[in-house]
Amino acid sequence: xxxxxxxxxxxxxxxxxxxxxxxxxxxxxxxxxxxxxxxxxxxxxxxxxxxxxxxxxxxxxxxxxxxxxxxxxxxxxxxxxxxxxxxxxxxxxxxxxxxxxxxxxxxxxxxxxxxxxxxxxxxxxxxxxxxxxxxxxxxxxxxxxxxxxxxxxxxxxxxxxxxxxxxxxxxxxxxxxxxxxxxxxxxxxxxxxxxxxxxxxxxxxxxxxxxxxxxxxxxxxxxxxxxxxxxxxxxxxxxxxxxxxxxxxxxxxxxxxxxxxxxxxxxxxxxxxxxxxxxxxxxxxxxxxxxxxxxxxxxxxxxxxxxxxxxxxxxxxxxxxxxxxxxxxxxxxxxxxxxxxxxxxxxxxxxxxxxxxxxxxxxxxxxxxxxxxxxxxxxxxxxxxxxxxxxxxxxxxxxxxxxxxxxxxxxxxxxxxxxxxxxxxxxxxxxxxxxxxxxxxxxxxxxxxxxxxxxxxxxxxxxxxxxxxxxxxxxxxxxxxxxxxxxxxxxxxxxxxxxxxxxxxxxxxxxxxxxxxxxxxxxxxxxxxxxxxxxxxxxxxxxxxxxxxxxxxxxxxxxxxxxxxxxxxxxxxxxxxxxxxxxxxxxxxxxxxxxxxxxxxxxxxxxxxxxxxxxxxxxxxxxxxxxxxxxxxxxxxxxxxxxxxxxxxxxxxxxxxxxxxxxxxxxxxxxxxxxxxxxxxxxxxxxxxxxxxxxxxxxxxxxxx
Numbered sequence: 001x002x003x004x005x006x007x008x009x010x011x012x013x014x015x016x017x018x019x020x021x022x023x024x025x026x027x028x029x030x031x032x033x034x035x036x037x038x039x040x041x042x043x044x045x046x047x048x049x050x051x052x053x054x055x056x057x058x059x060x061x062x063x064x065x066x067x068x069x070x071x072x073x074x075x076x077x078x079x080x081x082x083x084x085x086x087x088x089x090x091x092x093x094x095x096x097x098x099x100x101x102x103x104x105x106x107x108x109x110x111x112x113x114x115x116x117x118x119x120x121x122x123x124x125x126x127x128x129x130x131x132x133x134x135x136x137x138x139x140x141x142x143x144x145x146x147x148x149x150x151x152x153x154x155x156x157x158x159x160x161x162x163x164x165x166x167x168x169x170x171x172x173x174x175x176x177x178x179x180x181x182x183x184x185x186x187x188x189x190x191x192x193x194x195x196x197x198x199x200x201x202x203x204x205x206x207x208x209x210x211x212x213x214x215x216x217x218x219x220x221x222x223x224x225x226x227x228x229x230x231x232x233x234x235x236x237x238x239x240x241x242x243x244x245x246x247x248x249x250x251x252x253x254x255x256x257x258x259x260x261x262x263x264x265x266x267x268x269x270x271x272x273x274x275x276x277x278x279x280x281x282x283x284x285x286x287x288x289x290x291x292x293x294x295x296x297x298x299x300x301x302x303x304x305x306x307x308x309x310x311x312x313x314x315x316x317x318x319x320x321x322x323x324x325x326x327x328x329x330x331x332x333x334x335x336x337x338x339x340x341x342x343x344x345x346x347x348x349x350x351x352x353x354x355x356x357x358x359x360x361x362x363x364x365x366x367x368x369x370x371x372x373x374x375x376x377x378x379x380x381x382x383x384x385x386x387x388x389x390x391x392x393x394x395x396x397x398x399x400x401x402x403x404x405x406x407x408x409x410x411x412x413x414x415x416x417x418x419x420x421x422x423x424x425x426x427x428x429x430x431x432x433x434x435x436x437x438x439x440x441x442x443x444x445x446x447x448x449x450x451x452x453x454x455x456x457x458x459x460x461x462x463x464x465x466x467x468x469x470x471x472x473x474x475x476x477x478x479x480x481x482x483x484x485x486x487x488x489x490x491x492x493x494x495x496x497x498x499x500x501x502x503x504x505x506x507x508x509x510x511x512x513x514x515x516x517x518x519x520x521x522x523x524x525x526x527x528x529x530x531x532x533x534x535x536x537x538x539x540x541x542x543x544x545x546x547x548x549x550x551x552x553x554x555x556x557x558x559x560x561x562x563x564x565x566x567x568x569x570x571x572x573x574x575x576x577x578x579x580x581x582x583x584x585x586x587x588x589x590x591x592x593x594x595x596x597x598x599x600x601x602x603x604x605x606x607x608x609x610x611x612x613x614x615x616x617x618x619x620x621x622x623x624x625x626x627x628x629x630x631x632x633x634x635x636x637x638x639x640x641x642x643x644x645x646x647x648x649x650x651x652x653x654x655x656x657x658x659x660x661x662x663x664x665x666x667x668x669x670x671x672x673x674x675x676x677x678x679x680x681x682x683x684x685x686x687x688x689x690x691x692x693x694x695x696x697x698x699x700x701x702x703x704x705x
Contacts (some may be wrong), residue, residue, distance in 0.1 A: 056134040070123035142437035142459025143423035150490030164704030171700035178692035217691040224272035227289035240269035256309035315365035353384035417445040460487035512553040542577035560599040583620040590615035634674035
C-alpha cells in the first residue's frame, strides 16, 4: 500500500515539474478567479490573498451531495470528522486537537453552539443550502479572530445575490442509512426550498427552509417498540429531526452594502433507552415493559447585521452585530412499550445561553501606496448556563463571560514582491487576565511566480464551562471544575509554497507544499489530588502539546478532467503531567487524499470520486495494575473512506439529478486502544465512524425568471 501511494505521488509530482519546465510555452486562458475574504482587509482573489486559504466551493459541495458541514469536510485534508453515536453530535479534529481549538464562523461571525461560541460546534447542525463556499485558514488566527482560533478557522460564506429577478430552488434528497431505507422510519430524508428576489437594482431578499429527517441507524437493534428478552431495543445511532429557516435582506449601492440575516434552527433527537423494566406478573403470566426515554430538543435563534462601506475618502468600515440564543430542553418520560403510552412526563432545561457579539474594522484611513492599516474591536457578551451539573442533581450555575478586544495590523509592501503583515490583539475579559496576541504574515513572490507564504501567530484557548464549573461529587466520584484555570497558549508557524501554471489552453497544474509547527502550552487536563478526604480529581493547566507536519497537494485540470492528490505526514507529542519524559516524543501519522472528476461533454454528465486514507494513530496512555501506574503506547487503526457521485442535468440544466454512494468500503467502526484504563480491563475498544455503505439520490430544480 505504502509503495503504491509513493509511486502515485512521485508520478504526479514529476508531471508538475515537467509542466514547470514548459512554463514559458504556455498561453494564459481566461477564467474567473476565486474570491476570498477570510483574514483579508478586503475581498480579493485567492492568489493575491496574503493568507493561504483553502476553498471548498459550491461545485464540490454539490458533487459530494453534502447536506451538512460534516458531509462537506469529511474529505478535506488535515480534518477528521468525529461522530458520536451516543450524543448524536459530530465534531472535528484538526492537527490532533479537537473542536475547542478552532473557530467556525458564518460570514465572519462566530456561531453559538452547545459548548462554546464559534468552537466545539456540532457539524451536523449546520446546513449548506444557502452556502456559496467554505474558506479554511490553517494556523493560529488569534489577531484576526480572537480566542480559540489555535489551529485555524472555518469561515462559511453564504449567497447574497442572484442573477435573475426571481429564483426558485427546490430539492429533495433520499438516502439510505447503511442498508436501511424506507419512507416511514428508516433512512435519511431531506427537503429544501429557497425563494429569492431582486426587488430592484439595489435590494435583494431570500427565504429558505430545510428539513433533515435522520431516522437513526438500527444495525441489529429493533427500535423503540421492541421489548423482547435480548438486548435489542432502541437504535445504534440516535434519530434526529431538524428544521432550519433562514431569511436574508441585502441592500447595496456603489461601495456601500448592508445585510440582515435571520435563522431559526430546531432539532429533536430521540434517545430510546436500551434497557427497560420487564414488570412480570407471574400470577397472570403477563408483563408490562416500561422504559425511561427522553427527547433532547435544541432551539437556536440567530440575528446578524453587517454593513460595509466608505466614509467619503476618509476611511473604510466593516461593522457586524449579532444576537444569538440557544436553548436545550430534555423531555423525560416513562414509556409503557406494549401500550404505546407515555407517563410520568417532565421537562427541564439543560442549557440557556444568549450571546451579543460585535466586530468592527476600520481601514484606508492612511493613504500610503506602500502600506495599508487596519484597526478593529471585538465585543462578546455570553450569558446563561450550560449544565452538565443538572444531571447530577445540582442547580445550574448561571454565568456571564465577557470579552473586549482591540486589534491592529498593517500590510506593508516592503519590496515589490515582498509583503509583510504584522498584527497585535489585546484581549480583556471579566474572567481571565489580559491576553496579548501577535502574528506576522509574509508573502514573497519567488522567481518563476512561485508564491511563498509564512505565518507566525498566537492564539489562546479559553477554558470551557465543564472545566471551570463541573461539580460531580457522590459516594464514588469527586471531580470538580477549577474557576482559577488560565487560558491555554497556542503558537503556530506555517510556511507554504505554491505554484499554478497553464500548459497551453487546456492544461492547468497547481502544486501546494506546507510545513507547520504548533505548540499548546498550559494545556488543561484532569489530575489526581490527594487530600485528607481521599482521592479527588481536578482540572489544571499542566500539559503541553506539540504538532509538526508537512502537507503536499497537487491538482491537475485537463479539458474535462480534474485530478487531485495530497499527502500529509503529521507528528504529535504530548507532555503529560506526571508521565515519564520518554512519553513526550513525536508519533507520526500519514494521511492521503485523492479526487477525480470527469465531465462527459455530450451529456454534461459529471462523475466524481473522492478518496481519503487516515493512517494509524498512536499515543501514550496510562494503565494501572496492582504494581501501580505505568505508560504504554496505544493505537488507533487506519481506515479508508471512498465516495462516488454522478450528476446529470436536464431541461437546460434547470433540473439536476445526483446519484451517489458514500462510504464504499463499508466502514462502521475502528479499533482503538488509546484510552487510559486498567491493564487487564480488556483490549481495544471500538470507535464508531459511520453506519456503513449508503446510497443517495438528489433531485434539484432551479428556476430563474
